[in-house]
Amino acid sequence: MNYAGSIALGLLLSLTTLGSAVAAEPAAYTLVLQNHRYQPTELHIPADTRVKLEVINKDPSPEEFESNDFPAEKIIMPKSSATLFVGPLKAGRYHFYGDFHQPTAQGTLIVE
Amino acid sequence: MWAIALLVFREVLEAALIVSVVAAATRGVRRRGWFIGGGIGLGVLGALLVAAFAGAIAQSLSGVGQELFNAAVLLAAVVMIGWHVIWMSSHGRELTQHMKAVGSAVRTGASSLTMLLAVVALAVLREGSEIVLFLTGMLAGGADGLYQGLALGLLGGALVGFALYFGLLRIPIRHFFSATNGMLVLLAAGLASSAARYLVQADVLPAWGNQVWDSSWLLSDGSLAGSILHILVGYEARPAGIQLVFYATAVLVLVSGMRLLGHDGKSSPRHAEPAAKALTGSAS
Numbered sequence: 001m002n003y004a005g006s007i008a009l010g011l012l013l014s015l016t017t018l019g020s021a022v023a024a025e026p027a028a029y030t031l032v033l034q035n036h037r038y039q040p041t042e043l044h045i046p047a048d049t050r051v052k053l054e055v056i057n058k059d060p061s062p063e064e065f066e067s068n069d070f071p072a073e074k075i076i077m078p079k080s081s082a083t084l085f086v087g088p089l090k091a092g093r094y095h096f097y098g099d100f101h102q103p104t105a106q107g108t109l110i111v112e
Numbered sequence: 113m114w115a116i117a118l119l120v121f122r123e124v125l126e127a128a129l130i131v132s133v134v135a136a137a138t139r140g141v142r143r144r145g146w147f148i149g150g151g152i153g154l155g156v157l158g159a160l161l162v163a164a165f166a167g168a169i170a171q172s173l174s175g176v177g178q179e180l181f182n183a184a185v186l187l188a189a190v191v192m193i194g195w196h197v198i199w200m201s202s203h204g205r206e207l208t209q210h211m212k213a214v215g216s217a218v219r220t221g222a223s224s225l226t227m228l229l230a231v232v233a234l235a236v237l238r239e240g241s242e243i244v245l246f247l248t249g250m251l252a253g254g255a256d257g258l259y260q261g262l263a264l265g266l267l268g269g270a271l272v273g274f275a276l277y278f279g280l281l282r283i284p285i286r287h288f289f290s291a292t293n294g295m296l297v298l299l300a301a302g303l304a305s306s307a308a309r310y311l312v313q314a315d316v317l318p319a320w321g322n323q324v325w326d327s328s329w330l331l332s333d334g335s336l337a338g339s340i341l342h343i344l345v346g347y348e349a350r351p352a353g354i355q356l357v358f359y360a361t362a363v364l365v366l367v368s369g370m371r372l373l374g375h376d377g378k379s380s381p382r383h384a385e386p387a388a389k390a391l392t393g394s395a396s
Contacts (some may be wrong), residue, residue, distance in 0.1 A: 071352065
């Protein structure tokens with residue numbers, strides 16, 4: 001009975017950790033969009049760590065933060081900000097862009 | 113103009129491929145033109161609404177409203193495609209036989225058609241709302257060649273859709289509905305996998321391995337072939353583990369649904385098979 005109880009408790013615990021993937025709040029990083037350009041154009045984040053990325057759009061038009069190198073696809077409305085969760089990524093360079101202004105909105109995540 | 117055309121093209125392409133597979137899958141069904149046209153029309157209306165409320169959606173649910181909305185739309189499409197293919201697996205054989213006998217114009221279950229209308233509407237809504245947001249931004253910025261770009265992108269995406277549709281029509285009628293049903297299953301599995309990606313981005317689900325493999329050297333997600341395969345079979349160059357789980361679950365549920373519930377009890381599959389064979393033999 002005790003044994004079964006501890007299994008049930010273990011299951012319950014693993015379910016709750018699964019339910020809230022964010023046990024500890026990941027470190028936050030910020031990107032700013034202005035004149036359809038990312039600032040900074042190279043953002044350094046730690047390897048093998050999940051991070052919270054806030055993208056602030058200071059432009060009067062919407063933008064879509066997107067990458068083909070890591071999973072990210074989020075529309076950032078004009079004069080507002082949005083957060084998304086990225087990683088954990090292996091060390092390396094990961095390109096990202098603004099889908100709505102590709103000629104200028106380009107940047108790289110430097111994961112180290 | 114070309115940058116606008118390219119973006120519109122990529123968004124239209126996604127919706128057009130889904131519409132083409134649905135159009136092929138409803139071949140020979142009476143009034144399906146109305147259903148598909150209605151689906152596209154509703155989708156455009158929905159896209160305008162979603163774009164108008166994009167700000168509110170983004171702010172909702174503590175900032176993950178956009179991801180949850182996208183995931184919900186994708187999963188709803190998965191359920192509706194599932195409904196249709198399971199329904200089709202019990203009626204598809206009759207449909208094939210009817211088509212062989214009378215050529216076309218088969219009455220089909222309205223509920224299944226309505227499901228596919230909704231699938232078309234959801235696909236157009238999702239991609240269309242991005243186009244609307246993009247264009248409003250461009251209008252505000254006073255971009256050159258906005259309408260030419262829009263027209264070119266729409267035309268290009270529609271052309272690829274038509275090419276796929278007429279390509280599919282070349283499949284022999286004997287294998288036609290198994291082929292389109294198979295395509296619908298893979299399409300639905302790909303949508304389920306995309307839904308999982310949004311849920312990971314929102315931190316609602318764990319990734320279970322961020323990159324299970326990396327085939328971007330072979331076929332990148334950003335390439336034309338990569339994005340076409342992404343829509344049709346859910347290809348991803350760097351999938352997360354949870355995406356594979358969603359993909360496999362969708363395939364398993366739909367295929368076993370087709371196997372278990374597909375035969376509507378009028379005849380057992382063992383008896384139905386030779387009967388169908390006999391009919392096909394006599395018809396050809």
